[in-house]
Amino acid sequence: MSEVADRIKEIIKPENLVYAKSPVLNDDIMHYCPGCSHGVVHRLIAEVIEEMGIQEQTIGISPVGCAVFAYNYIDIDWQEAAHGRAPAVATGIKRVMPDKYVFTYQGDGDLAAIGTAETFHAVNRGENIVMIFINNAIYGMTGGQMAPTTLVGQVTATTPNGRDVDLNGYPLRITELLAQLPGAAFVTRQSVQNPAAVRKTKKAIRKAFEIQAMKKGTAFVEVVSTCSSGWKLSPVESNKWMEENMFPQYPLGDLKDSSRADADLYRIKG
Amino acid sequence: MGELRLMKGNEVIAEAAIRCGCDAYFGYPITPQSEIMETLMAHRPWEESGMVVLQAESEIASIHMVYGAAGSGKRVMTSSSSPGISLMAEGISYMAGAELPCVIVNVQRGGPGLGTIQPSQADYNQATKGGGHGDYSLIVLAPASVQEMHDFVILGFELAFKYLTPVMILADGVIGQLMEKVELIDQRPRWTNEQVAEISGNWATIGKSASRKKHIITSLELDSSIMEQNNIRLQEKYSLIRSQEVRYEAISCDDAEYIIVAFGSSARICQKTVQIARKKGVKVGLIRPITLFPFPEKIIAEYAAKVKGFLSVEFNAGQMVNDIRLAVNGKTKVEYFGRMGGIVPTPDEVETALEQKLLRG
Amino acid sequence: MAKVRGAVVVDTEVCKGCNLCVVACPTQTLALNRNVNNKGYHYSYMENPENCTGCTNCAAVCPDSCITVYRAKFEN
Known part of the structure; x- marks a missing residue:
């Protein structure tokens, strides 16, 4: 036993460090529930900011929803937006400070329900911003009500018998719609339920920030996520439920990877 | 120039x-x-x-x-x-x-x-x-x-x-x-x-330098004791604004027996009304609030002790008249005249209202 | 022959016992402790430390960034 303990002591030395929390993350304990995808995505954003060396040039916009307090965790300047208005706030910031890195961090209710207009028009203008979209198919902060992305049959606090298309309409695949807009440069859908997925999502977020630097148009990263509390499952069960139910409706992968469209395609003849 | x-x-x-x-x-x-x-x-x-x-x-x-x-x-x-x-x-x-x-x-x-x-x-x-x-x-x-x-x-x-x-x-x-x-x-x-940094560098989100803490623009605070302090700070700011930033114009008020209170384009019409009334021998003055918040309540309260009445003239159903009444605090009569729906009253119309509501009323 | 050995350090007061690292660990190094932290969570710990290769999968999926990973090569 002591041999093992000695071995561990030998391994745990600064020169052997292979992973530690990014200094761009604050030490505050996150308010999220155990297993919440928000924490992972926050960490990935912080790591990208650290690796790109842009902590002093980045301004985040937090939404209304569980991630409203994102500003407590990532050590950059932040603005907290009204519900759904983060893309408009980001537009205001980016237009007056075009050389800064500006990103929004929004949930499905914020981005795809109350803020649909702001989302569409920011992307359609090709604002040089990054938009991070956490889609967990439920309203977490207000206690598990139906989201625009709630699946048909999914039970929530406001769809106690499951989402009914006759009553509630269909799950909104907003990311597919946004990929059609000429202002979008990079539109992708990722997840964070296992190490490989996490690494892919981090690459996508990094790419999104690099696209912003190149001023190629809007970079949009959806992360299909879990909400254990809202779904009333354990974090591990939530990941399984997500893979079985969310992924068929919200398939992973890049939906657009180019740059915003050439204006001449849309120009009048004379 | x-x-x-x-x-x-x-x-x-x-x-x-x-x-x-x-x-x-x-x-x-x-x-x-x-x-x-x-x-x-x-x-x-x-x-x-x-x-x-x-x-x-x-x-x-x-x-x-x-x-x-x-x-x-x-x-x-x-x-x-x-x-x-x-x-x-x-x-x-x-x-x-x-x-x-x-x-x-x-x-x-x-x-x-x-x-x-x-x-x-x-x-x-x-x-x-x-x-x-x-x-x-x-x-x-x-x-x-x-x-x-x-x-x-x-x-x-x-x-x-x-x-x-x-x-x-x-x-x-x-x-x-x-x-x-x-x-x-x-x-x-x-x-x-550099000027932005000098003027607003202690609160604006212009990028967090290594030497300072992050700036957060937010109206959210879930801790009630802090939120109350935030509200108190706002109210103190409004009190300061009330004491420092009141602006108004007083026209022909020195000898006035009646005062019209009107703002914006209404005040321009009422300026003519004052001339019409004075030609008829009625001593009318005009107070034109330039700041509606802070409202020029002090000057109105001062005149309340001297005049026989106020007439608030507004292109609405009578909104500012309530602020005048608060300032006058019952010391004299406060009446309202106005038109709605996009109708702009004439100076004569206002003068008639003045006679009906204050002189004869 | 050189062997890669790892070790993880869990910040037990930050850990919320979500179990995602335990599932993500390919070598069954991690488990949730029977004991709880000050918030009442069964925190993650190295139940089988000799298995750890320092692959960082646990840290990758950790929502609370409470895992630090070390890795070293040994000759025996």
Whole structure:
């Protein structure tokens, strides 16, 4: 036993460090529930900011929803937006400070329900911003009500018998719609339920920030996520439920990877 | 002497914004103020100074773009008319809560609802009592001339940054569409990044340097004891504004037995009424509140002890009259006269109302 | 022959016992402790430390960034 303990002591030395929390993350304990995808995505954003060396040039916009307090965790300047208005706030910031890195961090209710207009028009203008979209198919902060992305049959606090298309309409695949807009440069859908997925999502977020630097148009990263509390499952069960139910409706992968469209395609003849 | 021009009220808002070094304008078209954005777009100030002019997808988006840019320490403005201001109420409340400076122009039209595109002053209560949710006030400036449309853009930015609060220019369709001579200020440069850092560097989100803590622009605070302190701080700011920033014009009040109180274009009509009444031998004066918040309650209270009555003349159903009554506090009679729905009363009509409601009443 | 050995350090007061690292660990190094932290969570710990290769999978999926990973090569 002591041999093992000695071995561990030998391994745990600064020169052997292979992973530690990014200094761009604050030490505050996150308010999220155990297993919440928000924490992972926050960490990935912080790591990208650290690796790109842009902590002093980045301004985040937090939404209304569980991630409203994102500003407590990532050590950059932040603005907290009204519900759904983060893309408009980001537009205001980016237009007056075009050389800064500006990103929004929004949930499905914020981005795809109350803020649909702001989302569409920011992307359609090709604002040089990054938009991070956490889609967990439920309203977490207000206690598990139906989201625009709630699946048909999914039970929530406001769809106690499951989402009914006759009553509630269909799950909104907003990311597919946004990929059609000429202002979008990079539109992708990722997840964070296992190490490989996490690494892919981090690459996508990094790419999104690099696209912003190149001023190629809007970079949009959806992360299909879990909400254990809202779904009333354990974090591990939530990941399984997500893979079985969310992924068929919200398939992973890049939906657009180019740059915003050439204006001449849309120009009048004379 | 600055450059003299004959200009429309709405156009001069745009001209003054460019000349005073405004950094950005975000707006959405609505009658009767669309010339503001049209004039800005025609001037293309982004080519000269880098000033941003952007047509947003809605008034809601406009005000939140203003929020974002103002949070970056920039001098930002928007403009709209009554229904558009209702849509902006959310963002205005957030800006008051987050203590962000900006200038908002409301060229009022008649309501409620879609109402009419004709001039009105029916947004007095909305403007002076906050307009959105929560305990907050805006500084509200009421221009009565094209010159004041110009001057209040400049004054508005000064006050907005002095107190870190949104400032509203509450104009109406008459002043917006009126053409008058105006003296323009010379072009001033926009603030440099260094100036922004010097002026707003202790709160603005301009990028967190290694030497300071992060800045967070927010109105959110879930700890009730801190939230109460935030509210108390706001109220102290409004008290300071009440004590420091009251502006009004008093015309022929020294010997007056009756005083008309009117703001904006209503005050111009009432100025003629004062002349008509005085020709008939009735000693009438006019108090024109220039700041509707802070309201010139002290001067009205002082005259309350001397005059036989006040007549509030408004293009609405009687909104400012309540603030006059509060200031007068029962010491003398306070009556209201006004027209609604986009009707602008004539000076004679006001004079008749004065006789009926105060002299004979 | 050189062998890569790892070790993880869990900030037990930050850990919320979500179990995602335990599932993500390919070598069954981690488990949730029977004991709880000050918030009442069964925190993650190295139940089988000799298995750890320092692959960082646990840290990758950790929502609370409470895992630090070390790795070293040994000759025996």
